[in-house]
Amino acid sequence: MPYGGGQSGMGGTSGMILSLPEHNEELVTVVREKKARNRDINIVSPFAGKSFCFRDWAKSLKAMPVDRAHVLVYDNSNSKTFGRKLDEFCKKELAAYTLCRDTNPHLTMEFSNNWTAIGKRCRAVYGIIYNELVDQKRTWCLNLEDDIGAPNDSWEKLSFIMKDESVGTAIGKCIDRRGLNDRGVRLPIAVNFTRTQTIGPTGIKAEPRIELEHIPEKDYGVEAIGGGHMGLWLTRTEAIRSLGMGHQFGEIVGNDMNWGYAINEAGWKFAHDWSIHMKHYYKDKQSGKKLSC
Numbered sequence: 001m002p003y004g005g006g007q008s009g010m011g012g013t014s015g016m017i018l019s020l021p022e023h024n025e026e027l028v029t030v031v032r033e034k035k036a037r038n039r040d041i042n043i044v045s046p047f048a049g050k051s052f053c054f055r056d057w058a059k060s061l062k063a064m065p066v067d068r069a070h071v072l073v074y075d076n077s078n079s080k081t082f083g084r085k086l087d088e089f090c091k092k093e094l095a096a097y098t099l100c101r102d103t104n105p106h107l108t109m110e111f112s113n114n115w116t117a118i119g120k121r122c123r124a125v126y127g128i129i130y131n132e133l134v135d136q137k138r139t140w141c142l143n144l145e146d147d148i149g150a151p152n153d154s155w156e157k158l159s160f161i162m163k164d165e166s167v168g169t170a171i172g173k174c175i176d177r178r179g180l181n182d183r184g185v186r187l188p189i190a191v192n193f194t195r196t197q198t199i200g201p202t203g204i205k206a207e208p209r210i211e212l213e214h215i216p217e218k219d220y221g222v223e224a225i226g227g228g229h230m231g232l233w234l235t236r237t238e239a240i241r242s243l244g245m246g247h248q249f250g251e252i253v254g255n256d257m258n259w260g261y262a263i264n265e266a267g268w269k270f271a272h273d274w275s276i277h278m279k280h281y282y283k284d285k286q287s288g289k290k291l292s293c
Helices: 051-062 080-093 115-133 154-161 237-243 255-265
Strands: 028-034 041-047 069-075 097-102 140-144 167-173 175-180 186-188 190-196 209-214 222-225 232-236 269-277 279-283 290-292
Touching: 028 080, 041 051, 041 115, 051 080, 051 140, 051 279, 069 080, 069 115, 080 097, 097 115, 115 255, 140 237, 154 167, 154 232, 154 269, 167 255, 175 279, 190 222, 190 255, 232 237, 237 255, 255 269
Parallel strands: 041 069, 041 140, 069 097, 167 269
Antiparallel strands: 028 097, 140 232, 167 232, 175 186, 190 209, 222 269, 279 290
16 A cells, blocks of 8 residues: 555554654645546546556556546555556546645555554545545545556445444455464454543553454455455545545554544444455565565
């Protein structure tokens, strides 16, 4: 994912980048916009310049209901070459879109293991996108991140889940590429939340600590969970309009997990369809080869 923070969801200070300037909204500009009528879906794709899986993203986008959507392309690549590629794609392939450029330094897990800094930047970027840039009059928001390969039936399955009006967000299975659990198994980016109440030294209750419990991988089935990734993520715009985006609850870091916590607290269900197994692309640090999990 371009803006990480999903696997652990909690803070950390190790990594190459120990400090980060505040995200400057004045460095976010609309480069080009083309509108069309009868669009009830916002499709959002943030980019951090991953050219190696751009074709996979484009193929995934074309499997979505683009004819019903206005596509928000958010370029935080800091690359003129990649920026031109996005510009050309929009002009050639999209009937309705907004191309935005964010010239703040992008911070992703490829460049740092400082999850606190990554999470802060992630929340800022998604806050601008969903609170300010998307059209909140449209019914749906579909987030498709730049390192995701989605199965062709993803929209059909996710939109079917959303027929249940108690569901606010629906996702499919995405395996985290960042690490293994204590048994050497990669984990899906899916968690449940528990709150632990603590008593301070004066006997006064402290703020409950929010713990993330990782959910073991499954092959099929739909269930309500606490939270998960935003790799391919379908949400009712009504929920975003009501709750806003970019929260932080307790020590939860990633925007993805904070959203899951927020929507559950508001009484919506966060649904996970285990039969939608998307590819999560990354580059091997030693060989430079494109891999997926």
